Amino acid sequence: MQIELYFDHIPRPPRRSTTCAGATEVTLDGVTKPALVWATERGLKWQTVKMRRLRGDNWRDALQPGMKHNTYMQRWSMG
Numbered sequence: 001m002q003i004e005l006y007f008d009h010i011p012r013p014p015r016r017s018t019t020c021a022g023a024t025e026v027t028l029d030g031v032t033k034p035a036l037v038w039a040t041e042r043g044l045k046w047q048t049v050k051m052r053r054l055r056g057d058n059w060r061d062a063l064q065p066g067m068k069h070n071t072y073m074q075r076w077s078m079g
Contacts, residue, residue, distance in 0.1 A: 020053035022039075
């Protein structure tokens with residue numbers, strides 16, 4: 001007895017909302033440049049921008065220089 005299994009490949013649609021390719025054209029304040037150029041001009045590592053995008057930030061927030069404000073423990077108190 002032989003069992004035959006057939007699997008149809010169902011491609012997963014790409015997540016367009018979290019696209020983070022360096023060549024992606026991004027418009028900020030009416031100026032359009034590739035995302036990697038924006039990151040370089042703002043002194044950001046591409047990995048930083050990429051991770052921000054993958055965590056759900058929009059392009060404007062992902063390309064903001066400096067540390068992101070973390071509100072994880074903001075409401076905690078010791079008393």
